[in-house]
Amino acid sequence: MSSVDAPVAGTASDLLLLRPWLEEQPFFLLSSASAAGACDCSYRGREMHGVPEPLLHVMDAGSLVIPDYRGNNLFNSIGNLLEHDRIALLFVDFAQQCTVMIQGRAEVAVRQADRGPAWQTIFPTAPRAIFIQVSRVQTAPVADLPHLEWVAD
Numbered sequence: 001m002s003s004v005d006a007p008v009a010g011t012a013s014d015l016l017l018l019r020p021w022l023e024e025q026p027f028f029l030l031s032s033a034s035a036a037g038a039c040d041c042s043y044r045g046r047e048m049h050g051v052p053e054p055l056l057h058v059m060d061a062g063s064l065v066i067p068d069y070r071g072n073n074l075f076n077s078i079g080n081l082l083e084h085d086r087i088a089l090l091f092v093d094f095a096q097q098c099t100v101m102i103q104g105r106a107e108v109a110v111r112q113a114d115r116g117p118a119w120q121t122i123f124p125t126a127p128r129a130i131f132i133q134v135s136r137v138q139t140a141p142v143a144d145l146p147h148l149e150w151v152a153d
Contacts, residue, residue: 019058022091026055029128031091032080032106040076051091057122062134065119066077066087067126078128081106087132094145116153 014094027045034040044066046055056066066089068078085096087106092099109119109129119129 014061015058015102015137016061018137021093022056022058022064022100023054025091025093028055029092030077031088031090032077032085033084034080035083038080039078042071042077053123053125057119059131064102064132064134065122066130066132067119067123068128069126078108078130081108081130087130088130090100092142092145094147097143097145098139098141101136101138101140102132102134103136103138104132107131107133132137 027043028045029041031039031041044055047054056064057120058064085105085107087104089102090099091101107130109126109131119131120126123129
């Protein structure tokens with residue numbers, strides 16, 4: 001799945017070290033919870049309409065930004081993050097048998113309104129972006145993950 005070497009378990013302390021690996025991943029799982037504790041987990045993959053856009057952008061050693069595209073119009077993740085800013089992202093590398101979990105605090109930015117034009121250049125079709133201040137990065141090997149192979153149509 002990835003041509004970039006997976007991070008070694010337990011050594012990731014800086015997003016810049018993980019940047020090439022993270023930015024090459026095809027998907028991640030986003031988890032959030034409402035203020036009342038109702039949890040949500042959603043799949044996030046690359047936007048593939050027209051020119052593929054990046055999955056995420058590592059901004060510096062402690063922050064990253066992810067696009068938020070139109071989905072099922074339920075706004076579970078966004079609604080949760082507006083109430084309770086804690087977020088976790090789980091990346092699974094099936095080929096290299098490892099996971100990376102990133103935890104932090106999120107801020108939702110809306111097109112033309114928040115955080116300036118920089119994110120809109122990176123994700124031109126995203127109506128919103130989620131900025132994450134990372135508090136924890138945890139890597140782990142996972143034995144016996146099934147092999148996942150992308151097959152072209």
